[in-house]
Amino acid sequence: MNTDTRPAYQGHLGYQAGLLGGFATLAGALLVGGHLLTQDAIALRLQEDLSRSLEQVIPARLHDNDPAASPLELSDSDGAPVRAYRALRGHEVTGVALRVTGYGYAGAIDLVLGLDPAGRILGVRVLAHKETPGLGDQIDAAKGDWIRHFDGKSLGDPPADRWGVKRDGGVFDQFAGATISPRGVVKAIKEGLMLFREHRAALLVPPVVTTQGQGRDPRPRPSPTP
Amino acid sequence: MTSDYPRIIRDGLWDSNVILAQVLALCPTLAVTSTATNGLGMGLATTAVLVGSNGLVASLRRWVSPQVRIPVFVIIIASLVTLVDMALNAWLHELYKVLGLFIALIVVNCAILGRAEAFASRNRVPAALLDGLMMGLGFTLALVVMGGFRELLGSGTLFAGASQLLGPGFAFLELRLIPGYSGFLLAILPPGGFLTLGLLLAGKRMIDARVAQRRRLTATQSSPSAA
Numbered sequence: 051m052n053t054d055t056r057p058a059y060q061g062h063l064g065y066q067a068g069l070l071g072g073f074a075t076l077a078g079a080l081l082v083g084g085h086l087l088t089q090d091a092i093a094l095r096l097q098e099d100l101s102r103s104l105e106q107v108i109p110a111r112l113h114d115n116d117p118a119a120s121p122l123e124l125s126d127s128d129g130a131p132v133r134a135y136r137a138l139r140g141h142e143v144t145g146v147a148l149r150v151t152g153y154g155y156a157g158a159i160d161l162v163l164g165l166d167p168a169g170r171i172l173g174v175r176v177l178a179h180k181e182t183p184g185l186g187d188q189i190d191a192a193k194g195d196w197i198r199h200f201d202g203k204s205l206g207d208p209p210a211d212r213w214g215v216k217r218d219g220g221v222f223d224q225f226a227g228a229t230i231s232p233r234g235v236v237k238a239i240k241e242g243l244m245l246f247r248e249h250r251a252a253l254l255v256p257p258v259v260t261t262q263g264q265g266r267d268p269r270p271r272p273s274p275t276p
Numbered sequence: 277m278t279s280d281y282p283r284i285i286r287d288g289l290w291d292s293n294v295i296l297a298q299v300l301a302l303c304p305t306l307a308v309t310s311t312a313t314n315g316l317g318m319g320l321a322t323t324a325v326l327v328g329s330n331g332l333v334a335s336l337r338r339w340v341s342p343q344v345r346i347p348v349f350v351i352i353i354a355s356l357v358t359l360v361d362m363a364l365n366a367w368l369h370e371l372y373k374v375l376g377l378f379i380a381l382i383v384v385n386c387a388i389l390g391r392a393e394a395f396a397s398r399n400r401v402p403a404a405l406l407d408g409l410m411m412g413l414g415f416t417l418a419l420v421v422m423g424g425f426r427e428l429l430g431s432g433t434l435f436a437g438a439s440q441l442l443g444p445g446f447a448f449l450e451l452r453l454i455p456g457y458s459g460f461l462l463a464i465l466p467p468g469g470f471l472t473l474g475l476l477l478a479g480k481r482m483i484d485a486r487v488a489q490r491r492r493l494t495a496t497q498s499s500p501s502a503a
Contacts, residue, residue: 056341056342060341061341061343065341066341066343066344069339069340069341069344069348070344070347070348073347073351073352074351077351077352077354077355080355080359081355084358084362084363085362087362087366088365088366088367091366091367092362092365095365095366095369098369099369180377182307182310185464187377193437226461226464227464227465
């Protein structure tokens with residue numbers, strides 16, 4: 051840079067501090083503005099993604115409600131919240147979708163796990179992940195068929211100690227070059243199945259649809275045995 | 277200052293190619309080039325950010341004093357990438373789902389800061405924009421070649437997943453060149469990235485050396501009396 055053609059005031063400490071501070075403030079303001087401008091649209095997109103994923107893990111023929119509308123908040127063994135979405139036909143819970151989180155190579159993998167009332171897997175889909183492109187991202191249904199191998203499985207099939215990737219003595223394939231992502235997914239699914247078993251009674255009570263459309267507290271009523 | 281546009285184009289695409297000549301930005305390069313499509317996505321996203329940051333830096337160059345220029349450039353680039361990330365997520369969500377993995381990686385691409393420092397802060401806006409575009413395209417080219425090579429060796433396909441990145445009209449790009457090929461895993465793993473990069477760098481040197489030799493030959497042939 052040509053310093054000699056610059057006005058002298060640019061050499062002062064105050065100018066430089068002001069410039070840096072000004073840029074930082076401006077950048078901060080722009081980012082806040084950008085966030086405010088996009089947050090609603092992003093939330094809406096994520097909601098759409100969720101509805102679409104729920105459709106994939108709970109077949110449409112099983113329900114006549116919008117499963118995304120009235121989630122039930124559970125907590126897993128670590129106390130972290132887990133959202134459960136119930137599919138209803140008439141007044142009967144025909145399927146439950148759980149949002150579980152696995153940990154892969156590059157952080158959290160958000161999954162949605164669809165189960166029938168007996169605890170068999172209807173389908174699993176990855177909602178969001180940051181796994182390595184070309185390696186770990188095969189867990190995504192758009193990139194590979196691997197995630198479909200869980201369809202029809204349950205906690206007893208395969209037996210609990212075989213719920214793992216092959217490298218850990220389980221029955222599920224890992225990918226060439228990526229063991230950590232599949233391992234995270236398998237572990238999350240297993241935990242989801244255990245959570246379902248633990249809360250099965252509460253999950254199979256149909257939500258009471260109130261005027262706000264929020265059936266948060268299931269009133270005790272005889273649950274239909276599947 | 278330079279406004280020698282053909283020179284800028286040559287520099288960006290070949291002579292000072294970000295990867296092949298400057299050997300910069302190796303972290304995102306080695307990380308994403310496991311397929312040609314990934315290389316293309318990363319290259320195009322980087323090109324967009326590079327053009328934007330070069331334009332901004334060149335237009336602000338008069339006010340940014342040399343002593344604080346690096347932190348100012350870093351702030352500009354990081355804000356730009358974050359804004360692009362949010363905007364894509366909100367309004368081009370389908371594209372974001374494919375490119376989203378790459379966008380955060382662009383912040384750590386030193387080639388962008390490198391161009392801001394080496395070119396945009398000393399040149400006029402149009403030249404800086406062209407430099408950003410050409411450097412970006414040169415980067416894209418190198419990434420696609422690397423990705424294609426690794427993909428072909430590693431899984432026997434070319435441009436797998438291109439229709440997700442570019443739209444269903446580009447499904448014709450997706451080729452399975454070697455049916456039933458089980459794959460040479462090393463090519464997809466990080467060491468394969470280093471090996472491919474080494475071959476690519478050697479290849480560029482070889483081409484450059486051959487071109488220089490031919491030029492010397494024609495020079496001596498055209499003036500035999502000088503020898």
